[in-house]
Amino acid sequence: MKRIFLFLFLPFLSYGFEILAPIKNSIHEEEFATVSVKLTKDEIDKGVSLEFKTDKDYFMFGMDPERKVYCKSLKIKPGTNIVEIIYTDGDGKQTKKSVEIFRYSILYKVSEEPPSKFEEKPFHTRKNEERCKNCHDMRSLPEDMIPESPEKSPCYSCHKVLTSRKKVHAPSANWACNYCHIDVGLSYQRYETPFPISEKCFSCHEYREKVWMNKKYVHGPTSTGQCNICHNPHSSNNIFFLKKPIWNLCTSCHAEKASGTHVLAGFVFGKSHPTRGRPDPSRPGRELVCSSCHNPHASNYKYMFNNDYTGDRYICQMCHKK
Structure with a gap:
C-alpha cells in the first residue's frame, strides 16, 4: 500500500531586515558607529518599532510607511561591541539581529590589540554607496571647497555627530572633510587618510x-x-x-x-x-x-x-x- 503525503503550503510572514552598517567584524576608531538597517516590504507594512542598541547607547524608531532605511549614530565603548537591532511587529513578535565590531585605541587596555577576526573594512566603497544614494548625497567635494553651511556638505547627514563635542577642530567645524579625507577614486575604498596622519596635520x-x-x-x-x-x-x-x-x-x-x-x-x-x-x-x-x-x-x-x-x-x- 502506497502512502501519499500531501504538503500544504501556507503563506507566512518572514522578517529578514538587512543591516547595512556597521560592517560585521569591522574596526572603528571613533567613539560613534553609524547603524543603518533596511526593511522589507512586509516589515514596513506590519512593523511597530525598530530599536538600535549598543553597550553605550540606545535609540528607538517608530515605523514610517514611507521609509525603508533607518540610520542612527550610536556611542560605542573601547574594545568589542555588539550592535543589536530589534524589530517588533504589530503582534508583538520580535526579530533580533546583531553585528560585532571593535573600537580600537591604545589608550585603553581592552582595545589596544583587536582579536584576529576584526579587520579594517572601509564603508565608503562604490557598492555600499549605491545603496545609500537614494537618500543621501554621495558626491565628493573638491579638496579646497568649504560648504556654505554644514547642511550643504554631503557628509553632514551621516557624520554630524562627529562635531557634537564641545571643541571642534577647524576642518570639521567648516565641514571641509575632503581636505583630510581624499577621494582617491578607487572602487574598493574612498576617503582614506594617510598613515601616518602627520602628513595631513603638518600641512596646516x-x-x-x-x-x-x-x-x-x-x-x-x-x-x-x-x-x-x-x-x-x-x-x-x-x-x-x-x-x-x-x-x-x-x-x-x-x-x-x-x-x-x-x-x-x-x-x-x-x-x-x-x-x-x-x-x-x-x-x-x-x-x-x-x-x-x-x-x-x-x-x-x-x-x-x-x-x-x-x-x-x-x-x-x-x-x-x-
Missing part, C-alpha cells in the same frame, strides 16, 4: 613640524607621526582636542606614574611630588598635570622638560623660584 601645522622635529628628544606619537593617538581630529570635550583629560591621557601609556605622585622620592620633606590635584603655579587658573613640567611633543632634554631646560633644578624653578 607646519611650524610645529619645524620646531618639534629639530629637537633632540621627540615623544613617540610625534616621532612616528601618529597625532591621532592623543588628539581627536574631529572634536573633543577636552583641551587641545585630546581624547582624554591630560593626566588621564598620559597615564594611559605611562601607567607607572598613575599613583598621582612623582617618581622622585624624597623630593619635598620625604614626600613625592604630586602630578595632579594641585594648582599649577606656572599657569594660573589651571591644575597641575604632566604637561606642567614635560613637553608632550619634543624637547632638548632627556626627560622632555618644558622650555628645553637642561637640568632638573631649572624645571623646578619654574614654580619654586625662592
